[in-house]
Amino acid sequence: xxxxxxxxxxxxxxxxxxxxxxxxxxxxxxxxxxxxxxxxxxxxxxxxxxxxxxxxxxxxxxxxxxxxxxxxxxxxxxxxxxxxxxxxxxxxxxxxxxxxxxxxxxxxxxxxxxxxxxxxxxxxxxxxxxxxxxxxxxxxxxxxxxxxxxxxxxxxxxxxxxxxxxxxxxxxxxxxxxxxxxxxxxxxxxxxxxxxxxxxxxxxxxxxxxxxxxxxxxxxxxxxxxxxxxxxxxxxxxxxxxxxxxxxxxxx
Ligand SMILES: C[S@@+](CC[C@H](N)C(=O)[O-])C[C@H]1O[C@@H](n2cnc3c(N)ncnc32)[C@H](O)[C@@H]1O
Numbered sequence: 001x002x003x004x005x006x007x008x009x010x011x012x013x014x015x016x017x018x019x020x021x022x023x024x025x026x027x028x029x030x031x032x033x034x035x036x037x038x039x040x041x042x043x044x045x046x047x048x049x050x051x052x053x054x055x056x057x058x059x060x061x062x063x064x065x066x067x068x069x070x071x072x073x074x075x076x077x078x079x080x081x082x083x084x085x086x087x088x089x090x091x092x093x094x095x096x097x098x099x100x101x102x103x104x105x106x107x108x109x110x111x112x113x114x115x116x117x118x119x120x121x122x123x124x125x126x127x128x129x130x131x132x133x134x135x136x137x138x139x140x141x142x143x144x145x146x147x148x149x150x151x152x153x154x155x156x157x158x159x160x161x162x163x164x165x166x167x168x169x170x171x172x173x174x175x176x177x178x179x180x181x182x183x184x185x186x187x188x189x190x191x192x193x194x195x196x197x198x199x200x201x202x203x204x205x206x207x208x209x210x211x212x213x214x215x216x217x218x219x220x221x222x223x224x225x226x227x228x229x230x231x232x233x234x235x236x237x238x239x240x241x242x243x244x245x246x247x248x249x250x251x252x
Contacts, residue, residue, distance in 0.1 A: 044114035046087040050157070054244065055093040058156065058187055061238050061246045065183055066152060068098040077102045077127070078151035083136050083170060084108070084158035085116055091128055092119035099125040101152075106134035106143075137169040140177045150177050156187040159223075160205075163214035168226065175230030175251065184232060184249040187240070191219045201243050220247070 067078070078101050082091050085105035095103045105116045105128065116131035134143050136158075141147070153174050159167045174184040189201050196202050196217060208215040224234055227249055236248040 045118045046112065046115035048087045048089065051087055051089040054156075054187070054241070055090050057241050058090065058246060059094055059097060061240075062094060062154075062185065063097065065185065065236075065248055066098055066101060068100045070100040079104060079149070080152040080154060081140075081145075081150050082106060083134060083153065083155040083173075085131065086112060086157070088112070088116040088119035088131070090154075090156060092123060095123050095128045096125045099127055101127060103128045105129070105131045107131070108133065108135040135169075136166050136173060140173045145177050147176050148179050151179060151182050153178060153182075153184040154186075155184070159186060159188055159190075160208060160217045161215055163212075164218070167218060167223070171223075171226040171230045171232060174249065175232055178251040180251055182251050184251070186223075186247045186249070187244060189217050189244050190223070190247070191217055193221060194219055198243060220245075223247070 066080070080091075080094075080098075080101050081104045083106060085091060085107045088105050091103040091105050095101070105120065107113070107116065110133060113131050113133070120128035120130060132143060134140070136155075140150075153170075155170055159170070170184075170186075178184060189204065191197075191201075196205060201217060205217040208217070220234070220237070226232075227234055231252040232249040233252065234247060235250045238246040238248070240246055
């Protein structure tokens with residue numbers, strides 16, 4: 001979809017049709033647009049309006065949980081692996097605030113690699129690694145990770161926009177590849193004790209299921225069960241703007 005050989009005008013038209021202003025319900029999937037202001041980015045920098053809005057509230061939560069020692073030498077810097085990075089705006093926003101942490105963006109979709117590379121290359125603190133393709137349904141060893149080697153895993157807005165198998169893969173991988181006592185942070189909409197509120201989240205859930213019956217907002221209790229099966233405990237839940245939550249999981 002983002003191949004350079006595409007006619008630029010056609011591409012912008014396409015993005016404009018799928019980009020829409022913030023809805024009262026919820027942003028659906030990746031609302032992606034190319035930045036076509038005064039700057040030219042070879043069509044590779046992607047911007048999702050939802051990510052532009054939520055990246056700073058999420059950063060404020062991360063500041064409470066991520067330990068950043070700027071004296072740390074590069075090879076020993078903690079590794080922060082993002083699953084399903086999308087445009088790459090999240091790590092681009094986070095990385096300069098944690099210069100002693102190495103950020104590894106990833107996605108299953110090769111079409112976003114150009115944007116992820118753009119943000120990595122232009123990071124002023126140079127602590128974003130080259131993006132990699134990861135399908136979270138596969139074991140992270142397929143991508144060169146060793147068990148008990150990752151300091152932080154982070155995932156925003158994938159759990160409800162994928163079949164539940166992806167969530168299972170996320171938790172299994174976190175359970176196996178995080179270091180003991182390391183954290184996984186997940187962000188998105190969730191229901192609690194089987195109750196989904198407010199109405200905008202109910203509508204959003206219905207719209208997700210209409211697009212794909214295997215998608216949908218997950219209940220925190222189901223995630224806690226998955227956590228139990230994978231040595232992950234929910235240690236904190238943070239209410240976020242627009243009826244989202246950040247969940248903090250700790251490996252035993
Ligand atoms: C709604 S976007 C979220 C992007 C970004 N995290 C954000 O919050 O802006 C969902 C992302 O999940 C990715 N995704 C879907 N299935 C996946 C899988 N099996 N493994 C990894 N990523 C996946 C998609 O490619 C897409 O980039």
